[in-house]
Amino acid sequence: MQQKKGKFVPGGFALRIGRSRAGLGLFAKEPIKKGACIIEYVGRELSEAETYTSRSKYLFEVSKTKTIDGSVRSNIARYINHACKPNCEIEIRKSRVFVMAKRNIKAGEELHYDYDTEYFDEHIKPLGCRCIGCKPASEEKTARRVLAVDTESLPRGTKEKSAVALVR
Numbered sequence: 113m114q115q116k117k118g119k120f121v122p123g124g125f126a127l128r129i130g131r132s133r134a135g136l137g138l139f140a141k142e143p144i145k146k147g148a149c150i151i152e153y154v155g156r157e158l159s160e161a162e163t164y165t166s167r168s169k170y171l172f173e174v175s176k177t178k179t180i181d182g183s184v185r186s187n188i189a190r191y192i193n194h195a196c197k198p199n200c201e202i203e204i205r206k207s208r209v210f211v212m213a214k215r216n217i218k219a220g221e222e223l224h225y226d227y228d229t230e231y232f233d234e235h236i237k238p239l240g241c242r243c244i245g246c247k248p249a250s251e252e253k254t255a256r257r258v259l260a261v262d263t264e265s266l267p268r269g270t271k272e273k274s275a276v277a278l279v280r
Contacts, residue, residue: 138191144217153209155182195224
């Protein structure tokens with residue numbers, strides 16, 4: 113789709129939500145040029161008290177005094193996952209959050225940006241980063257093959273599904 117004028121106007125790109133390495137992700141359905149404004153991260157602005165008591169996974173700190181809760185269903189930007197080597201970056205303009213293409217993005221490619229240190233250390237690092245830069249697909253396939261080999265060594269009568277769950 114044709115990009116609208118202005119750096120901070122989302123280009124109306126065709127995007128889709130789909131299965132990703134980290135759960136659900138947001139994917140480009142068409143090529144996106146470097147520097148394009150892809151989408152705006154939107155949601156309800158929280159009070160300071162709400163910011164500290166909210167259990168939402170989609171909080172975005174815009175400034176020291178403004179936090180957006182992006183959990184509203186209309187905010188499909190909430191499906192953009194973290195990557196250590198992202199193809200997008202965040203730009204904040206007039207207290208609004210825009211996702212910009214850091215490089216040319218191909219149709220079918222998942223959109224990612226770096227969630228920054230605090231969120232990464234609290235939520236991603238303890239479970240292990242699943243981005244393509246940290247865990248290439250070849251390593252993931254190798255791990256699955258190893259799981260299959262390990263399940264064969266389990267005692268007879270163990271159901272395969274249970275065995276896989278035990279090994280994981």
